[in-house]
Amino acid sequence: MPLDPVDTLSQLVAIPSVNPMGRPVAGPQYLEYRVTEWLQHLFERLGLPWQRQTVEPQRDNIVARFDGEPTPAQGGKVVLLEAHQDTVPVDGMTIEPWTPTVREGRLYGRGSCDIKGGMTAMLCALARLIEERPRPRPTILMACTVNEEHGYSGATALTRLWTAGGGDSIIPRMPDAAVVAEPTNLDVVVAHKGAVRWRCHTHGRAAHSSQPQLGDNAIYKMGRVLAAFEIYARDVCPQLASHPLCGRSTLSVGLIGGGLSVNTVPDRATIEIDRRVIPGEDPTAVYRHVIDYVATHAGVGTDVEHERPYLEGRTLADGPNEQVAARLAAAAKEVRGKCERIGVAFGTDAATIAAAGVPSVVFGPGSIAQAHTADEWLDVGELRQASEALYRFAAQMMNDE
Secondary structure (H helix, E strand, C coil): CCCCHHHHHHHHHCCCCECCCCCCCCCCCECCHHHHHHHHHHHHHCCCCEEEEEEECCEEEEEEEECCECCHHHCCCEEEEEEECCECCCCCCCCCCCCCEEECCEEECCCCCCCHHHHHHHHHHHHHHHHHCCCCECEEEEEEECCCCCCCHHHHHHHHHHHCCCCCCCCCCCCCEEEEECCCCCCEEEEECEEEEEEEEEECECEECCCHHHCECHHHHHHHHHHHHHHHHHHHHHHCCEECCCEECEEEEEEEEECCCCCEECCEEEEEEEEEECCCCCHHHHHHHHHHHHHHHCCCHHHEEECCCCEEECCECCCCCHHHHHHHHHHHHHHHCCCCEEEECCCCCHHHHHHCCCCEEEECCCCCCCCCCCCCEEEHHHHHHHHHHHHHHHHCCCCCC
């Protein structure tokens, strides 16, 4: 059963699957379960065995398998195609987020670029493999995971299907290679940064604002802490480490809050920090380095509290994925005439999958500059090219066997 890329992507964009991103929100647009149901019905129509894996309530990974010739038991390879089901929130969008619209060669809607377009390319390539059944071919695992945008818990759970003793897993053994869908402009990402994120608090003493001298203003203290963070981000962090593909390490303060009311001296202020980690850096060590610097330079003593990180996103290192990267780059180059192997600053599920022993790369249509935007869109031509490249990659995977 062939799938049309534009129609398939339109159907996926029309199904809300917003990640709450840790916020106390609820409503029919949140969580991935509607997309999971749609995928289950599609896999059933394609005649594929599938398995759902509950990660959290109403948040299931789903994996389908198309058996290769030869099978894994006969020495055939296993290739994992992975895409996440969730999207970022739609606050501030200037277009209807779930009304897919095609104009001037672009399909608009939340998730069109990140990453329902990449998921569509994989699904269309899989449907074509089922239709044409090239021989030899690898066994294909199509995995659609949850909660990529806020913690990678779906990918972490997915890896347990081949690392936790098997059991009733649909995955016959550890995959030989993985392709993770993200917007890469059809280049092959072989390395990317990770991230350490945590909250920092300053503490003071509340008082009425008519007598501020009786209080101890936590926001003023946070101002001094922020000045130390700014110097660290500008002058220190970029000098700590670099990677030939990913660039230098970075730090950014992205959220700030504090105070109860304008007529109350605040007794607490909070910021959230994002420290991007490059391959080769130790997340625990870089977290500790930042804390030590702030303690030395902010001048607020023990009134600063750093929580333990709530996210430690892994890096993706180049090297172990060289063979799969070369194969996929060759297929993409056949389709569009060019393809680079690159590093990027953003994180992906590929790092989690690679840490579980699978050589992994990142590939997909669209640009990260279009992801999460107020008018998110995807080039329809790139969508079709991505599907063709993935089909050729899978069909040619065993040509040298």
